[in-house]
Amino acid sequence: MAFHEIQFPPKLSFGSVGGPERRTEIVTLTNGFEERNSPWAHSRRRYDAGVGLRSLDDMAALIAFFEARAGQLHGFRWKDWADYSSAPPSRPVTPGDQVIGRGDGTTVAFRLSKLYRSGSQSYRRPILKPVPGTVKVSVGDVEQFETIDFSVDYETGTVTLNVAPMTDAPITAGFEFDVPVRFDTDRIAVSVASFQAGEVPQVPIVEVRQ
Structure with missing residues (x-):
């Protein structure tokens, strides 16, 4: 298999x-x-x-x-x-669509995910198969660029930053994905x-x- x-x-x-x-x-x-x-x-x-x-x-x-x-x-x-898509159907993908982690000064690898929220309840879905070329990433509201600032494993949905984000810096991402x-x-x-x-x-x- x-x-x-x-x-x-x-x-x-x-x-x-x-x-x-x-x-x-x-x-x-x-x-x-x-x-x-x-x-x-x-x-x-x-x-x-x-x-x-x-x-x-x-x-x-x-x-x-x-x-x-x-x-x-x-x-x-x-x-x-x-x-x-990480964004609502009527909107384009942006680097700030989904929060995928927070910096701790050491961690550089973050898994893509999508949050589904209704009222006070929510569910976070792991995203394993992002579509190549669609992943956008931001660290602390500053957009990063693939191959320059980060790489993506398109078989597992893992984003790896070249530099560990500062402590508490939000890491966000936008993407299209397959199932x-x-x-x-x-x-x-x-x-x-x-x-x-x-x-x-x-x-x-x-x-x-x-």
Whole structure:
């Protein structure tokens, strides 16, 4: 098993159905009250790649991609068109989008993450697959520049600064990102006649833990 650092064709993922999944264990007590617990610290995303197919050429591209990944065997990158940026959908990426750490005078490596907030509650999602060339970083509100001031491991989402930030200096970042996924099936069943009639195959995709 390996992870292929290649993105599923974006024009095929556009229009796909999917999003985050949580797992909640619910126990109903004898008095009718509930106890709820989640064994997952992070959500897991699922998609259906079949919905985005619009032509026989799209179908051929999907099959070629599926065969090159050997079905479920190898992972790949997926663009979630509903959530692929550190900034709100209506805004461009900026170096101040997300706080990823604070300086301590020693640490130079920081992991990318995205904060989801609603009311007083929030969730911080690790970002493992930033899109090459899109990462912007700022230290203490001063923009840094890739290759000059920092480097990015685009396979793990780690930013490494050339100089350790001063104590308490905020480190922020903006970026686009992909989701690490694999096919959740070893079989694609398609009929050309039914596809031309508007029936698309189901091609489940699931996020992989890394």
